[in-house]
Amino acid sequence: MVRNRDRVGRRTDRSEALYRRACAVLVEGVSSPSRGTANYHPFPLFMEGGEGGEIIDADGNRYLDIMLGYGALIHGHAHPRLTAALREAAERGALRATANETEVEVAERICRTIPGAERVRFANTGTEAAMGALRLARGYTGRRKFIKFEGHYHGWSDPFSVSSNPLPSGAIGHYNDPIPIPDSSGITPGALEDTILVPWNDADRVEAALKRYPGQIAAIVTEPVMANMGVISPGAGYLAALRELADRHDTLLYIDETVTGFRLGIGGAQGRFGVQADIVTFGKALGAGFPVAAIAGRAEIMGAMRWGGVLHYGTQNANPTLLAVTGNSIDMLNEGNGEAYRRLxxxxxxxxxxxxxxxxxxxxxxLVQNVGPMLQIFFLLPGHEHVTAIGSFRDFAAHVDRERFNRFAHAMFDQGVYLSPSAALHSVLATVHTPQDMDRIIAAARAVLSNGQRGLIEPPADV
Ligand SMILES: Cc1ncc(COP(=O)(O)O)c(C=O)c1O
Structure with missing residues (x-):
């Protein structure tokens, strides 16, 4: 067992003590399994605050933060303009659960900014927005089935909870007939019956699925950049091919921009790759750290989400206090004609x-792969050194040394850089980061990999 005192360079006693306390009252000691010992050893660092591009743990250690709340903190921690907007809005009360002017103002900004967004419906998380978007696609088309790609994650709701996690490649079946692997216990077979699983980045496989179920597919659902298997770019013309296939086979294209929205450019991945979806969802960076999500799309389709049509409720939808932050964040991203994104x-x-x-x-x-300010290091397994790119879920499962990445990330903590320790996730940058911060990340990685500390990325002998 690696003990706290064995951590290099910094004490984390308070995190250790908090973890003991937490385990007595919280399942796994955390509120989402990715925060627990699935990823962190021997205990998670308890983070108590953040300032700009840095996050601060319970023992007062500061880390350059490139996890940024799994990509939500586009402007870093506690940005003065956003905290001022939040304070000012909170002084007028936390919640209305009524129609309110702030939701109109923020929806106007989204419609002005996002390709194809004619109507907006607010939700709270990426999971919720994806659930709503799928129901909308099904309700609008009157069809049940949808295409979901291997290795894509759209939140944890039942119909999407299949083959989202990296798995040993032996378990996933033949490329032409992927074996759907449920991500969780507690999902009934019926919930997954209409989820058609297809490998990503191959338009021919999508066309084959559309031909196999003619007139039955409500939507092709895709992440525009594969962001839950590290960072995998769409192949040249692939998203345009999905658009064309959706049109030719008379189905909808739903692009889940939970990760990429407001991150890859003011128009998200749609703007960056020049493709337009019928339905799009946002989360993460939209709320700049607060739970704000949205479903947007063509007015005709979105119009199905009305009373007596496709149902979508939510006490917390369009919380005006949080939307005040969103509105200011979008304004900040819009200022300077794309300057923030050029810097990122x-x-x-x-x-x-x-x-x-x-x-x-x-x-x-x-390999180090990135799409704009989303990046990931893929350590290659022994015997896989010849691999030059990770282009799919199957590449990831076959070639990536996830254990080694996990040890690397922990060693980076000791060097004062905080990143997600899961190889399947990725790092991001915030508008408040600087070139000096990038040098700090590079120097930290060099220190971790230098001969003196090489042992840190080898398996500890006694674990
Ligand atoms: C592409 C994508 N969709 C949906 C979600 C779910 O978002 P949330 O965690 O806000 O529910 C995620 C979360 O990582 C995601 O990456």
Whole structure:
């Protein structure tokens, strides 16, 4: 067992004590399994605050934060303009659960900004928005089935909870006939009956599925960048091919922009890749750290989500206090005609190139992939050093050394950089990060991989 005192460079006693307390009252000691010992060893760091681009743990250690609340904190922690907006809005009361002007103002901004967004419905989380969007697609088309891609994650609701987790490649079946693997216990077979599982980044497989179920597919549902298997870019023309297939086979294209929305550009992945969905959902960066999500799309389709049509409720929908933050965040992202995104992309280029250099210098077989300010390091398993790109769920399952990434991430904590320790997730950058911060990440990775500390990324002998 690696003990707290064995951590290099910093004490984390308070985190350890809090974890003991937490285990007595919280399942696994946390509120989402990815925060617990599935990813963190020997205990999670308890984070108590953040400032700009840094996060601060319960023992007062500061880390450069490139996890950023799994991508939600587009402007970093406690941005003064956003905290002022929040305070001002909260002083008028937390919640109305009524029609309110703030929701109109923020929906107007979304319609002005997002390709194809003619109507908006607010929700609270990416999971909820995806549930609503699927129900909408089914209700509008009168069809039950939908295409879901291997390795894509759309939240934890039943119909999407299949083959979202990285699995040993032996279990996933033949490429032409993927075996659907439920992500969880407690899901009835009926809930997954209409989920048609297809490999991503291959338009021919989508067309084959559309032909197999003619007139039965409500929507092709896709992440525009595969963001829950590291970072995997859509192949050239792939998203346009999905658009064309949806039109030709008279089905809808639903793009889940929970991760990419307001992150890859003001128009999200749709803007970046020049594709327009029929339905799109947002979460994460939309709320700049607060639970705000949205479903948007063509007015005719969105119009089905009305009283007596496709039902969508929510006491907390369009919480005006949180939407005050969203409105200000969108304004900040819009200022300077795309300047924030040009900076984010430049920072991403800097850190990606630097990390590639570090891996090469240390002769560590690893790939660094990014799409704009979303990036991930893929350590390659022994015997897989020849692999030059991770392009799919199956590549990820076959070639990526997830254990090694996990140890690397823990060693990065000791160097003062906080990133998700799951190889299937990814790092992101915030508008408040600087080129000096990127140098700090590169230097930390170099220190971890330098000969002196190489042991940190080898399996500890006594675990
Ligand atoms: C593409 C995608 N959709 C939906 C979700 C679910 O969002 P939330 O965690 O806000 O429920 C996630 C979460 O990571 C996601 O990556």
């Amino acid at each position: 992309d430049a920072l991403a280029d800097q850190v990606t190139a630097g990390l590639r250099r570090v891996m090469a210098e240390a002769a560590v077989p690893a």
